[in-house]
Amino acid sequence: MGIFSGLEDIVETDYPLAKRTWYGLGGPAEYFIRPQTTEQLKRVVQRCTENGLRMYVMGFGSNLLIKDEGVRGAVIKLEAEPFTHIEFHGHEVTASAGAELSKLVLTCVEKGLSGVEALTGIPGSVGGAVRMNAGGNFGDFGAVVETVTLMDKGGKVFEKRKPELVFDYRQVNITAKFILNARLKLNAADPEQVLRTVKEIWIYKKNSQPLNTKNAGCIFKNPAGASAGALIDKAGLKGLRIGGAVVSDKHANFILAENGCTSRDVTSLIEIIKQKVKEQFDVELELEIEIW
Numbered sequence: 001m002g003i004f005s006g007l008e009d010i011v012e013t014d015y016p017l018a019k020r021t022w023y024g025l026g027g028p029a030e031y032f033i034r035p036q037t038t039e040q041l042k043r044v045v046q047r048c049t050e051n052g053l054r055m056y057v058m059g060f061g062s063n064l065l066i067k068d069e070g071v072r073g074a075v076i077k078l079e080a081e082p083f084t085h086i087e088f089h090g091h092e093v094t095a096s097a098g099a100e101l102s103k104l105v106l107t108c109v110e111k112g113l114s115g116v117e118a119l120t121g122i123p124g125s126v127g128g129a130v131r132m133n134a135g136g137n138f139g140d141f142g143a144v145v146e147t148v149t150l151m152d153k154g155g156k157v158f159e160k161r162k163p164e165l166v167f168d169y170r171q172v173n174i175t176a177k178f179i180l181n182a183r184l185k186l187n188a189a190d191p192e193q194v195l196r197t198v199k200e201i202w203i204y205k206k207n208s209q210p211l212n213t214k215n216a217g218c219i220f221k222n223p224a225g226a227s228a229g230a231l232i233d234k235a236g237l238k239g240l241r242i243g244g245a246v247v248s249d250k251h252a253n254f255i256l257a258e259n260g261c262t263s264r265d266v267t268s269l270i271e272i273i274k275q276k277v278k279e280q281f282d283v284e285l286e287l288e289i290e291i292w
Helices: 038-050 101-110 126-131 191-208 228-234 263-281
Strands: 011-016 028-033 055-058 071-077 086-089 092-096 145-151 157-161 178-185 245-247 255-257
Touching: 038 071, 038 145, 038 178, 086 101, 092 101, 101 126, 101 191, 126 178, 228 263, 245 263, 255 263
Parallel strands: 028 071, 055 071
Antiparallel strands: 011 028, 086 092, 092 178, 145 157, 145 178, 245 255
């Protein structure tokens, strides 16, 4: 393991990534790395850059499909304590990239802070939520993010803040490889009222999404002025199956992984959905999930 000499205690090779994703599919990572400090992360990043090794940043694996053959390069996961803590200063919150979204939402409820309710029921990490501006019908994360601390491929740490920081639908203008934390600006609110809102959103999602299944959330982004799920439904694709992958009957923008499913089953089904929607509605569906 010459590339990572001196860092052997945080590096594993041929690591099975399937157990780290909600789909539970896919092959191994060439290197799986869990830095314990920002300094260690910097060393890992510099080694990867010097050796031309591709880097992937893994959150909670909730909107991710790993290909059956696995991933060549370094999959880096920020799960140690320095990357998971959440600090409160009045109405401001600094949430580290590896912190869990559900924990952030519930802690804000307890403290009577409003602004992140839209993230209710969205699995994943703070870093992932910033990267894809997580949200839905009830709002987006970017509305409350003021500043983001980043690390580039050279290991340099810097900040990006609004108005330079621009959030859009399922994206943000961040090109740096690593998000380290996000500073949020929230509003004081009645904890009971915030909790009621969270419960309402949760009930809505429970009734409209196949929550207790193996899936990776919405597969496609909504096209401008349209719903990807509605287009897939109108194309008559609910229940369409390839191998162990099937389009959900409850929400057509979800692909479920059932017994015997492979990543190839899912990607094949994705291609058929894109083709059928293009043929019937002349709409090019764009992926919301990541495929490695």
